[in-house]
């Protein structure tokens with residue numbers, strides 16, 4: 001029985017079909033990677049699963065419940081969380097409170113004090129503790145990405161979508177974030193990790209889904225996918241140097 | 244550690260506000276009857292402006308806040324006159340009508356995007372006015388003539404202290420909301436409603452609740468205005484056809500700094516007497532001096548919105564914040580230096 | 587027999603419905619144009635209209651002009667004021683965000699109303715109408731209902747102007763560019779349209795429409811410095827009902843609000859006639875809170 005089941009999901013924006021019958025199935029405890037070129041529909045898929053938009057057709061179930069048209073906050077309560085590829089911090093809240101508010105309202109209802117403790121802990125884990133008392137406006141892009149990660153984790157979700165969290169990170173920051181992801185996975189969390197390029201998740205993901213033009217192009221273990229003729233031809237081939 | 248610091252500063256802020264309110268009350272009492280009346284309006288408009296800024300800080304711009312103000316005024320008057328309720332009880336019970344109206348308006352507003360809330364609330368004020376002057380409700384509202392209310396059953400020397408206590412209570416309510424879980428949710432909703440939903444916040448529910456609270460506070464201000472100041476209720480309290488009653492809380496909040504209740508206090512304490520002074524000075528010159536005073540206020544609002552969008556308090560707070568940050572960075576640099584010398 | 591079935595009532599309410607429709611159409615089209623193109627929610631729009639009526643009123647009463655000729659200086663003055671407001675307050679405030687923009691236009695509305703009151707009230711006390719030499723003359727319709735020449739002219743002028751406006755928006759390069767701008771500002775600027783110039787043009791056209799609406803309104807009805815707020819609200823009701831930013835939708839909205847105002851005023855009194863627009867507005871917002879925005 002899979003934890004998340006996306007079947008036949010279609011999402012159009014005016015004349016543009018961003019998702020064209022997407023299928024995705026995620027089992028509990030899995031770490032799935034989704035890759036695909038810009039505009040493939042990866043972020044839109046996350047938005048549809050999280051309830052930012054409702055799909056035009058298709059069905060989404062989580063933990064056996066149909067959530068296709070459930071409001072976003074109830075999905076959070078059920079144990080879904082995500083990061084935003086383009087960070088969306090709460091600018092009137094300090095960095096620590098950005099994370100704390102997610103702990104207060106995420107999958108559990110926690111009091112302020114407890115939530116702040118969780119937040120402090122998470123900020124330390126993503127190496128952002130020294131910015132805890134600052135406001136997000138003063139954060140760099142890299143720091144904002146780490147804040148996104150901390151906020152998504154604070155919800156203590158069962159399944160978390162990481163939408164290109166590693167983009168722009170290098171060196172120690174990249175290693176740190178990836179090790180956080182690995183730890184979470186080892187701790188039993190279900191993770192869907194979206195990346196624009198493959199090398200980041202090649203060693204991390206058990207299974208990789210390749211998206212293209214709003215559809216699933218291929219699926220399999222990292223090595224299967226990277227040797228898949230269609231993938232190589234239509235995506236990896238062109239960009240192999242990048243991957 | 245940071246928790247303690249926050250609690251401490253909250254406490255200090257509350258003390259400061261209490262002191263300012265007490266000074267306003269005491270000084271005006273010493274100065275005489277007229278200043279005492281002005282001080283009562285300061286307390287009333289502080290409560291009223293807080294009700295507006297509570298909404299604004301949850302991402303909802305009410306352009307028809309006078310709806311609740313007038314509802315509170317009328318409910319107070321009608322309960323006291325038509326139903327013989329003790330005015331002191333009516334002062335607190337009447338605003339329940341404002342809370343109910345707030346919940347209803349909030350239920351709809353929570354589903355509207357940005358400026359639609361403004362137009363929706365704005366559009367309710369003529370409807371409120373129409374109800375107040377309608378012949379069907381004439382027996383209760385006295386139509387366009389307005390209602391004269393009975394004397395408030397407290398010694399008149401107690402009116403200002405009473406208003407001051409209510410103003411401080413309203414401030415405390417705002418501070419408590421800010422410091423509780425709900426306060427964090429409201430900030431999140433204000434900043435990014437979609438992201439707030441993602442982290443599990445039910446924005447529609449909170450917005451509706453906030454409108455209910457705001458409706459009560461605005462209505463309480465309306466009831467206080469009548470009970471402690473005018474003893475008279477007119478249909479134009481609905482902010483229609485003259486929008487003044489809806490605009491004042493916006494003036495005070497925006498110019499003072501709607502981001503914090505202290506900013507709102509600053510705006511009210513500075514502008515309310517200033518407005519009265521300019522108005523009476525200009526009215527001495529001309530019968531329409533009052534209108535000229537309002538032109539000046541309109542210009543002031545425009546200038547502040549253009550030059551200091553966060554108001555006077557926002558300016559000050561930014562300055563203090565940047566100094567603190569500098570001090571913190573300096574301290575950090577100091578620690579690092581120590582560490583490196585230690586190696 | 588029920589009152590609304592009496593033919594003379596029916597004919598004159600229909601007539602007034604048509605009159606309201608014509609005036610709301612001019613006013614709301616200006617508002618829609620400004621919103622669509624500049625993404626600007628202008629709460630001072632009705633005040634510009636009243637100011638226009640007052641300028642025409644002055645030319646008629648002080649200079650002895652015909653009210654229909656006085657429309658010309660009204661257009662010029664209001665378009666000028668509109669440009670000044672846009673240049674010195676709204677345009678610099680674009681980066682301050684939509685909320686501050688709304689409050690800014692509220693502040694401007696407040697300034698316009700009270701400035702007008704300052705000049706107006708000592709001389710004219712309550713409300714005024716623009717005197718017209720044609721007053722009282724007209725065409726007799728069945729059931730003894732008089733269609734005055736002023737009413738007739740108002741309807742003809744409004745729809746003629748709408749015809750010209752439609753031609754401009756849908757058939758000329760400039761008009762098509764404005765519509766492109768209103769649909770996609772980024773795309774428009776990429777495709778070589780001079781966004782800055784068109785923004786001014788839109789504000790000028792919108793303000794001019796308000797001035798025309800104001801003059802016609804002033805010939806027919808009394809107005810005072812505070813009439814603007816109700817007119818702004820009416821225009822918003824029309825715009826939201828018709829689908830925000832949609833020019834043809836504005837026409838549908840005008841007809842609905844125009845006739846609702848007329849019929850309800852006739853049978854329930856003027857106060858409810860004014861309130862009905864907002865009751866309709868509230869219902870629309872309740873039923874299709876987001877749909878209206880996208881649907882237009």
Ligand SMILES: Nc1ncnc2c1ncn2[C@@H]1O[C@H](COP(=O)(O)OP(=O)(O)O)[C@@H](O)[C@H]1O
Nearest residue numbers: 013016018036037038039040041042043044045
């Ligand atoms: N809110 C939206 N409105 C219109 N088009 C959108 C919206 N969101 C995404 N799109 C379009 O949908 C397509 C898929 O986008 P996205 O899901 O962001 O791709 P990816 O994350 O794979 O790069 C793109 O063409 C994008 O322009």
Ligand SMILES: [Mg+2]
Nearest residue numbers: 042043044085
């Ligand atoms: Mg993406």
